[in-house]
Amino acid sequence: MTSVEPEARPPEQRQIRVEPVRTSEELELVYAIRSEVFDREQHLTTWVRDYPEDTPSLNVLAWIDGEAVGTGRVSLWGDEAQIAWVAVRKPYRGQGVGRAIMEHLIRWAQEHGARVVTLNAQTHALEFYRKLGFRPVGRPFSMAHIEHQLMERNLRSPVEGGAA
Ligand code: COA
Numbered sequence: 629m630t631s632v633e634p635e636a637r638p639p640e641q642r643q644i645r646v647e648p649v650r651t652s653e654e655l656e657l658v659y660a661i662r663s664e665v666f667d668r669e670q671h672l673t674t675w676v677r678d679y680p681e682d683t684p685s686l687n688v689l690a691w692i693d694g695e696a697v698g699t700g701r702v703s704l705w706g707d708e709a710q711i712a713w714v715a716v717r718k719p720y721r722g723q724g725v726g727r728a729i730m731e732h733l734i735r736w737a738q739e740h741g742a743r744v745v746t747l748n749a750q751t752h753a754l755e756f757y758r759k760l761g762f763r764p765v766g767r768p769f770s771m772a773h774i775e776h777q778l779m780e781r782n783l784r785s786p787v788e789g790g791a792a
Pocket of ligand 1: 665714715716717720721722723724725726727728748749750752753754755756757759
């Protein structure tokens with residue numbers, strides 16, 4: 629579990645907890661958040677469930693006051709990890725939830741021996757990922773009418789600016 633201590637944040641903010649998904653009910657919450665953000669909000673895709681070949685993967689949920697407010701997934705192939713499906717429900721953005729999710733996923737990748745983590749960032753979120761130590765690779769491309777950028781973070785070298 630990753631916990632962001634409330635003392636480090638403005639007093640009006642509540643504690644954010646990030647936990648691995650352990651039950652089928654929690655996995656349904658993951659799919660519900662993916663649907664809310666990637667289907668109904670962004671019209672990116674209507675298919676938000678994992679394919680069987682997506683394992684080994686870790687899905688996480690971020691919680692505030694008992695409510696599931698965000699999610700993300702990391703998958704591992706050998707020493708390469710890929711992060712996907714990072715989403716925070718709209719009312720909870722800008723409070724550090726996305727960062728807490730990413731830090732948990734990156735830590736899991738590190739602990740499982742990953743050398744590098746990649747992701748396909750929507751270009752509006754480039755700065756979010758830059759702040760977490762990711763760098764663009766190659767050119768932006770269009771996927772489902774949304775511009776994306778492949779990004780990667782090398783886990784075996786220190787990150788400029790001291791990102792997690
Ligand atoms: N543009 C620039 N900076 C951004 C940003 C954006 N769109 N989103 C977050 N940041 C910055 C924050 O200002 C913050 O900076 P700080 O550490 O200097 O204060 C840092 O990134 C962490 O932000 P945080 O509050 O943890 O992000 P969030 O909880 O709002 O989550 C997303 C960010 C992108 C996950 C969220 O906006 C989201 O779910 N968007 C819709 C789905 C999506 O696009 N997912 C990404 C798919 S690639």
